[in-house]
Structures are given as structure tokens and as C-alpha cells.
Amino acid sequence: SQKIEQNSEALNIQEGKTATLTCNYTNYSPAYLQWYRQDPGRGPVFLLLIRENEKEKRKERLKVTFDTTLKQSLFHITASQPADSATYLCALGEVDMRFGAGTRLTVKP
Amino acid sequence: EAQVTQNPRYLITVTGKKLTVTCSQNMNHEYMSWYRQDPGLGLRQIYYSMNVEVTDKGDVPEGYKVSRKEKRNFPLILESPSPNQTSLYFCASQGTGWETQYFGPGTRLLVL
Numbered sequence: 001s002q003k004i005e006q007n008s009e010a011l012n013i014q015e016g017k018t019a020t021l022t023c024n025y026t027n028y029s030p031a032y033l034q035w036y037r038q039d040p041g042r043g044p045v046f047l048l049l050i051r052e053n054e055k056e057k058r059k060e061r062l063k064v065t066f067d068t069t070l071k072q073s074l075f076h077i078t079a080s081q082p083a084d085s086a087t088y089l090c091a092l093g094e095v096d097m098r099f100g101a102g103t104r105l106t107v108k109p
Numbered sequence: 110e111a112q113v114t115q116n117p118r119y120l121i122t123v124t125g126k127k128l129t130v131t132c133s134q135n136m137n138h139e140y141m142s143w144y145r146q147d148p149g150l151g152l153r154q155i156y157y158s159m160n161v162e163v164t165d166k167g168d169v170p171e172g173y174k175v176s177r178k179e180k181r182n183f184p185l186i187l188e189s190p191s192p193n194q195t196s197l198y199f200c201a202s203q204g205t206g207w208e209t210q211y212f213g214p215g216t217r218l219l220v221l
Binding site for chain 1: 142149197199213215
């Protein structure tokens with residue numbers, strides 16, 4: 001069956017460091033992979049989409065990589081700030097979308 | 110402003126009492142979806158719609174119905190709610206370019 005795993009439930013880092021979150025998947029051949037941010041009690045907010053033929057994508061302090069051989073995406077936040085504290089979700093599929101369980105990131109001042 | 114709205118935001122009901130959660134988007138998007146989010150289980154798709162009158166089951170459709178009679182609206186219907194449908198529900202919409210999926214603010218449902 002199709003499975004999406006995010007490396008850990010929680011990640012704590014110090015302000016200014018780079019946060020790296022992992023998304024692994026099995027039994028998928030996705031054309032796209034998306035990353036979302038979710039704050040408690042609120043709807044997910046789209047951050048980045050990366051296509052299968054793209055190795056890397058950047059947006060401001062965010063960087064996403066996509067390795068279809070390893071079936072893995074890495075999500076990096078550089079120069080992290082306490083305001084980056086949230087749960088980050090990866091998602092696969094197009095309209096029939098499936099989400100990972102998320103990684104709760106805490107950035108400490 | 111691009112927006113997905115849901116109503117009501119909070120709802121307490123009793124087992125068996127039919128209810129409808131409305132969802133509306135103002136972006137002329139073709140694709141709309143309903144998700145539920147539960148602790149430890151993450152976001153799971155209930156139903157999705159690729160256009161007016163075109164709907165399909167997601168991963169957890171049991172106990173739910175949807176309809177898409179107009180492009181902007183995609184209501185979620187619980188004909189006979191049960192306590193295991195207590196959850197946080199999100200509606201979402203997306204254009205045909207497979208880019209940004211916009212989520213609504215959520216509806217917190219408690220079924221007693």
C-alpha cells in the first residue's frame with residue numbers, strides 16, 4: 001500500500017540553525033510533491049511544490065529537494081526563526097492527495 | 110482575496126442528527142476536496158471533486174456524502190453522524206495547474 005513517512009514527530013533546533021525535515025514514500029510514482037505549513041487549529045498553508053523532473057526548488061529561506069530514486073524529499077529552512085515553529089506536512093498526489101503525519105518543528109531563541 | 114470559507118466553524122451535535130458543512134471558494138477552481146484531521150492519524154481525504162457533478166471517494170468516505178452542483182460550492186453531508194466522526198474537517202480547493210491548494214479555516218465537529 002502507499003505510504004508517506006516524515007522522519008520524526010518533533011524536531012527542536014536553535015534559532016539561526018538550518019532545520020531539515022524528511023519525507024519518504026513507498027509505492028508511489030508521484031509527478032509532484034508538496035510541502036505545507038500548519039499552525040495549531042488552522043488549515044495547512046501551501047509552501048512549495050516540486051515536480052519529478054526538478055531536483056531542487058527554493059523560495060526565500062526554504063529549499064526542497066526531490067530524489068525519485070531514493071523516494072525522498074528533504075525540506076530545509078535556513079536561518080530558522082521562532083516564527084518558523086509549526087507543523088510541516090508533505091503531500092503526494094494530485095487531486096487524490098495523501099499527507100504525511102507531519103513534523104512539529106520548534107525553533108528556540 | 111483568494112479564499113475558502115467553511116461554515117459552521119464549530120458544531121456540537123448528537124448521534125443521528127443530519128448535518129451539512131458548507132464550503133465555498135472564490136477562485137474559480139475546478140478541484141475541491143474534504144479532509145478530516147485526527148491526532149496521530151494526520152490529514153485524510155474524505156472525498157474530492159474534479160468538476161461540477163464529478164466526485165470521487167478519498168481514503169475515508171464511509172458515513173459521508175458530498176455534492177458539487179456549482180463550481181464554487183462543495184458541501185459535506187453527514188446523514189447520520191456518529192461519535193467516531195468527531196474530528197477537525199478541512200475543505201480545500203485547487204486549480205488545474207496542480208499548484209497551490211488552498212485550505213479553509215476548518216470546522217471542529219463534536220458528535221455526542
